[in-house]
Amino acid sequence: MDIHIHNLSKKFNKEWIFKDINFNFKRGNSYSITGPNGSGKSTLLQIISGSIPATKGTVVYKSxxxxxxxxxxxxxxxxxxxxxxxxxEFTLPELLKFHFTFKKIAGNLSISEIIxxxxxxxxxxxxxxxxxxxMKQRLKLGLAFFSESDVILLDEPTTNLDAxxxxxxxxxxxxxxENTLIIISSNQKIEYEFCNKNIDLRDFKD
Incomplete structure (x- = not known):
């Protein structure tokens, strides 16, 4: 899975959060999205995920x-x-079984092995x-990591985690x-220092 973004821009009210981002995300690479608070890191990740629309520009997914x-x-x-x-209201096994009715478990793991x-x-x-x-944050990450997936999108992944x-x-x-496209939105270097490419949103501020 590759993701191509072209002239991607987002405006809230009358303010451009970022403008004209052009970038290609390719499978087998890991990417960090960085920038100061309010620069649009989470917003960009949500646009890539399809959760919210861009103001202008396109996102193209290719498999x-x-x-x-x-x-x-x-x-x-x-x-x-x-x-x-x-x-x-679910217990952990109940939540995992529910989640994996929609997603395939990666690596033939059992529910017990995931726990x-x-x-x-x-x-x-x-x-x-x-x-x-x-514990909730570890669970959220586990749902992402242990699901069969081409793309993993992580926003501030170590929030609430201890050492x-x-x-x-x-x-x-x-x-x-090696086999997954990973995109991480973060200001904490430890969360993304293994990534081999970076988008700094300070470069796309109006």
């Missing part, structure tokens, strides 16, 4: 040179971000609403670099 209808891009991607909602990889065995019978913020959680994140995400 093996075949153009993918934007309406179906959700089938090729997974996300983890601060605004992702979890069903808090082990998340280091959440001791909390598997709790409702998600009783998880700490760090051990951050180490876990880096260990899991770097396993996916």
């Amino acid at each position: 093996d040179q075949e153009v993918i209808d934007p309406e179906y891009f959700y089938q090729y991607q997974t996300q983890a971000n601060p605004y992702l909602e979890l069903i808090e 082990n990889r998340l280091y959440l065995e001791d909390s598997k019978h709790k409702q998600i609403k009783n998880f700490s913020s760090g 051990l959680g951050t180490k876990w994140y880096l260990n899991e995400v770097t396993k996916l670099l």
Whole structure:
């Protein structure tokens, strides 16, 4: 999966957040989107995901040179971000089983193996609403990492993670670099220092 953005621009009210971004994201590479607060990092990621529209410009998705209808891009991607909602009345196995009715599990993992990889065995019978913020973030990341996906979009991925959680994140995400297109919106270098390409949104400010 490759993603091509052409003259991508976003305006809120009368202010341009960013203008005329041209960039090609290619599978097997990892990209960071950086810039100061308010520069539009999360906004750009949401436009790429198809969650919100651009003010002008285009996003083209290609799989093996075949153009993918934007309406179906959700089938090729997974996300983890601060605004992702979890069903808090579910227990962990219930939530995972629900999620994987829509997404295929990567690597033929079982639900039990995923719980082990998340280091959440001791909390598997709790409702998600009783998880700490760090546990919820690890779960969000796990849903992205352990789903079969061509594209992974991460916004501030270590939010609420302690040092051990951050180490876990880096260990899991770097396993996916070879065959997956990964795009990370962040201001924390530790979250993206393994990425081989960068978009600095200061270069696209009006």
